[in-house]
Amino acid sequence: MKLASLKNGGKDGRLVVVSRDLQRAADARDIAPTLIAAIESWDRTAPRLQALYEQLNAGHVPSTPFDPRQAAAPLPRAPQWCDASAFLNHGELMQQAFGLPPIPEVQTVPLMYQGGSDDLLGPCDDVPLPDEAHGIDFEGEFGVIVDDVPMSCSAAQARGRILLLVQINDVSLRAMAPFEMKRGFGFFHAKPSSSFAPVAVTPDEIGDAWQDTRVSLDLAIELNGAWFGNPNGREMNFGFDQLIAHAATTRRLSAGTIIGSGTVSNAGGQKGSACIAERRAIEAIAGGAPATPFMKFGDRVRMEARSVGGPVFGAIDQRIVPARRPD
Amino acid sequence: MKLASLKNGGKDGRLVVVSRDLQRAADARDIAPTLIAAIESWDRTAPRLQALYEQLNAGHVPSTPFDPRQAAAPLPRAPQWCDASAFLNHGELMQQAFGLPPIPEVQTVPLMYQGGSDDLLGPCDDVPLPDEAHGIDFEGEFGVIVDDVPMSCSAAQARGRILLLVQINDVSLRAMAPFEMKRGFGFFHAKPSSSFAPVAVTPDEIGDAWQDTRVSLDLAIELNGAWFGNPNGREMNFGFDQLIAHAATTRRLSAGTIIGSGTVSNAGGQKGSACIAERRAIEAIAGGAPATPFMKFGDRVRMEARSVGGPVFGAIDQRIVPARRPD
Numbered sequence: 101m102k103l104a105s106l107k108n109g110g111k112d113g114r115l116v117v118v119s120r121d122l123q124r125a126a127d128a129r130d131i132a133p134t135l136i137a138a139i140e141s142w143d144r145t146a147p148r149l150q151a152l153y154e155q156l157n158a159g160h161v162p163s164t165p166f167d168p169r170q171a172a173a174p175l176p177r178a179p180q181w182c183d184a185s186a187f188l189n190h191g192e193l194m195q196q197a198f199g200l201p202p203i204p205e206v207q208t209v210p211l212m213y214q215g216g217s218d219d220l221l222g223p224c225d226d227v228p229l230p231d232e233a234h235g236i237d238f239e240g241e242f243g244v245i246v247d248d249v250p251m252s253c254s255a256a257q258a259r260g261r262i263l264l265l266v267q268i269n270d271v272s273l274r275a276m277a278p279f280e281m282k283r284g285f286g287f288f289h290a291k292p293s294s295s296f297a298p299v300a301v302t303p304d305e306i307g308d309a310w311q312d313t314r315v316s317l318d319l320a321i322e323l324n325g326a327w328f329g330n331p332n333g334r335e336m337n338f339g340f341d342q343l344i345a346h347a348a349t350t351r352r353l354s355a356g357t358i359i360g361s362g363t364v365s366n367a368g369g370q371k372g373s374a375c376i377a378e379r380r381a382i383e384a385i386a387g388g389a390p391a392t393p394f395m396k397f398g399d400r401v402r403m404e405a406r407s408v409g410g411p412v413f414g415a416i417d418q419r420i421v422p423a424r425r426p427d
Numbered sequence: 428m429k430l431a432s433l434k435n436g437g438k439d440g441r442l443v444v445v446s447r448d449l450q451r452a453a454d455a456r457d458i459a460p461t462l463i464a465a466i467e468s469w470d471r472t473a474p475r476l477q478a479l480y481e482q483l484n485a486g487h488v489p490s491t492p493f494d495p496r497q498a499a500a501p502l503p504r505a506p507q508w509c510d511a512s513a514f515l516n517h518g519e520l521m522q523q524a525f526g527l528p529p530i531p532e533v534q535t536v537p538l539m540y541q542g543g544s545d546d547l548l549g550p551c552d553d554v555p556l557p558d559e560a561h562g563i564d565f566e567g568e569f570g571v572i573v574d575d576v577p578m579s580c581s582a583a584q585a586r587g588r589i590l591l592l593v594q595i596n597d598v599s600l601r602a603m604a605p606f607e608m609k610r611g612f613g614f615f616h617a618k619p620s621s622s623f624a625p626v627a628v629t630p631d632e633i634g635d636a637w638q639d640t641r642v643s644l645d646l647a648i649e650l651n652g653a654w655f656g657n658p659n660g661r662e663m664n665f666g667f668d669q670l671i672a673h674a675a676t677t678r679r680l681s682a683g684t685i686i687g688s689g690t691v692s693n694a695g696g697q698k699g700s701a702c703i704a705e706r707r708a709i710e711a712i713a714g715g716a717p718a719t720p721f722m723k724f725g726d727r728v729r730m731e732a733r734s735v736g737g738p739v740f741g742a743i744d745q746r747i748v749p750a751r752r753p754d
Binding site: 140180185204205206211212213214217218229234250252273279282285345352353354356357423425 | 606684
């Protein structure tokens with residue numbers, strides 16, 4: 101099934117079920133007022149939401165047109181947002197291009213940082229940022245939303261805790277990252293609010309493309325209307341099962357926690373990139389200086405993964421804008 | 428005024444107003460069901476909570492005994508938890524003892540990491556952890572809970588956004604930190620759930636000890652009933668106003684965000700330490716090997732800041748226990 105949160109002036113939005121073709125939405129408030137409420141009692145709500153989804157697809161319930169511009173992130177505030185860097189091809193390109201030191205045990209222990217999860221943006225929301233000089237970039241990713249996960253959960257146990265799949269723009273400020281990485285406390289300024297495609301889907305919605313807890317779909321990226329890349333999610337070096345187990349090593353994860361894959365990246369170069377930094381690395385390796393500039397205010401990025409059957413999560417399509425200075 | 432969240436089986440607890448002497452509690456559900464709900468409409472709720480607090484102190488409203496063992500963290504799940512390391516004396520001791528490289532611009536740019544905020548523990552809760560070999564430590568800290576903070580807020584503007592003060596045990600796993608710091612993605616496994624003293628207080632409750640947005644109180648630390656330290660909060664090298672502005676550089680902070688000071692640490696050594704790692708550093712500098720072991724399962728830590736007038740936040744008094752392995 102497919103679920104979205106419509107903006108309603110509140111912090112969590114209003115839960116709707118969305119038709120498979122993303123054309124229609126049915127009010128789900130009789131089942132749960134918000135997606136986080138539905139997730140917190142998933143055993144009870146999921147069968148009812150699934151039944152409503154089937155009726156919606158069959159045209160048997162009242163519905164309204166689904167407008168992604170009215171959508172918030174599926175979870176506008178999530179309990180936790182843990183973002184990995186699970187496509188090692190990306191890190192290898194960055195290291196090779198910029199002469200970075202190798203990261204210890206990168207092949208065997210996932211890289212993961214803790215992101216802010218209180219202010220996640222919708223698919224068509226403007227992204228307000230303070231300064232173009234910060235090196236504004238996007239990162240196209242896939243992610244999962246989990247049920248409660250106990251501490252020290254194994255990867256095998258983690259598989260059964262995956263409830264929903266999501267598509268993410270992990271906005272990144274490249275000029276701020278090296279300083280923060282060098283200080284050892286990790287990304288903070290370099291990782292402002294992330295944005296989400298309008299619809300979260302259960303894994304069955306992508307059929308055979310849900311392989312070994314990876315989203316094996318192309319993620320089509322456009323920068324200002326021009327092709328930028330369409331890398332596939334199958335080359336993830338760690339599955340989401342392993343990423344969840346990593347996240348839960350010394351903590352419980354609350355239902356609604358989002359685990360991200362990190363920027364999708366494929367070896368070989370033919371599939372382009374899901375972020376500007378990686379294209380700049382490829383340009384540098386090819387023997388020149390990085391040529392593609394980071395984003396300017398007014399620039400747009402579009403990201404959409406589609407399956408053979410049609411749309412999946414809907415598109416992220418948004419613009420970078422200057423943040424309003426506080427009075 | 429003083430506010431607490433009693434455990435009620437829900438994720439956010441039940442809001443009560445607590446008397447100045449921490450002996451009695453008055454139900455606040457007619458004003459707001461939870462502390463996060465109160466904070467999200469503070470202009471409306473704060474005057475009513477303050478009035479109830481005054482009536483409670485005067486014995487003019489129904490009340491029940493306040494039992495800190497029934498208290499959750501004031502915000503058991505907060506929108507965001509941003510923890511600084513604002514007492515530079517602590518970092519200097521660690522560097523000197525263990526020959527660590529200096530951290531760039533540590534005097535001028537606050538150190539801050541993003542912590543998990545979905546599973547914060549109450550003052551008397553056991554702290555479940557998977558393995559004694561992880562180097563289990565406590566960190567005694569102060570913190571503030573803020574109202575909505577706009578992106579790129581100045582320190583002067585940030586002052587007016589501070590709503591409540593809290594006292595924190597930032598549980599830390601020392602054996603995991605160096606590896607995570609070296610990889611550049613920051614603390615993750617090294618920072619499991621933090622714990623909180625039972626009561627959050629408005630700054631006026633500490634009177635003159637609220638100095639330049641610092642909590643100028645001694646924080647008395649006991650490990651298994653023995654004195655461990657009583658460092659004072661006034662030596663913070665950055666005020667909470669500066670820490671809030673730092674946190675908001677490239678993001679908005681939602682009402683209810685918690686900003687931590689980092690482990691309280693005073694120069695000179697007479698005041699002891701608020702964490703084991705720092706005592707071990709002092710032992711190493713004194714010419715030997717670090718002698719004080721990290722915590723074992725069953726060990727207890729107690730932390731309490733008191734003012735001349737009596738108790739402030741109440742005490743954190745909790746035990747480290749082995750986490751139950753998931754089935």
